[in-house]
Amino acid sequence: MQLLSLQPSPNNVKVRVALGYLGIPYEEVPQRPNDRSAMMAATNQPLTPVLVHDGIGVFDSAAILRHLHAATPESTLFPQDPDNMRKLERWEMGARYGLKDSLGQSYAMIFGRVEANDENIKAAQQTLLRDTAPLEKALAKRPCLMGDTPNAADITWAGALTYHVGLNAPALRNTPFFDFMSTHFTLSEEERPLVRAWASRLLQFDAWIGG
């Protein structure tokens, strides 16, 4: 399998976590943001991540997780019964859109549309805390969102939290974007201890972040 990726982006992190968790070997082929030709050739669309498996291109991180599950008989990424599938999809939807308000507030400051002053930073931090509260609550009841072991809901959320838990990836250090996010929007041990520990554990399955 080959993974065409923009390495630090959350949807790419999510797919690498799934590959690492399932123990599937793959070759990562990092892409340059200004050249979409490899994704276009493999999948007729420009975004990453793209998985190429036996010559077939799969795009969209959620579709890639489904493809990996379907191709791996022992995978427990998705549940076996319809009710839990629906429950998983609700968590997954939350992860895909749940942090858009705080990210929007953060990006506005990073790209200079809004002043990065204490008041605006505090407001974005409050939004992030509001939107991660359901996770902390769920993790107080069980080790993962839906049970004892991680599934696609956990992995999707871990990807979405890439910029909100401490990361070690050398390529992320000292970039202005990551500095701003890690300085102001790292979830704290006091306020989100369970989310931090759970997301950090999952992100270690990403060879690029954890390695």
Ligand SMILES: N[C@@H](CCC(=O)N[C@@H](CS)C(=O)NCC(=O)O)C(=O)O
């Ligand atoms: N729904 C897609 C979204 C893919 C996506 O937005 N990819 C981003 C990286 S996370 C990308 O390639 N962005 C390039 C751009 O917007 O120019 C997924 O989950 O994979």
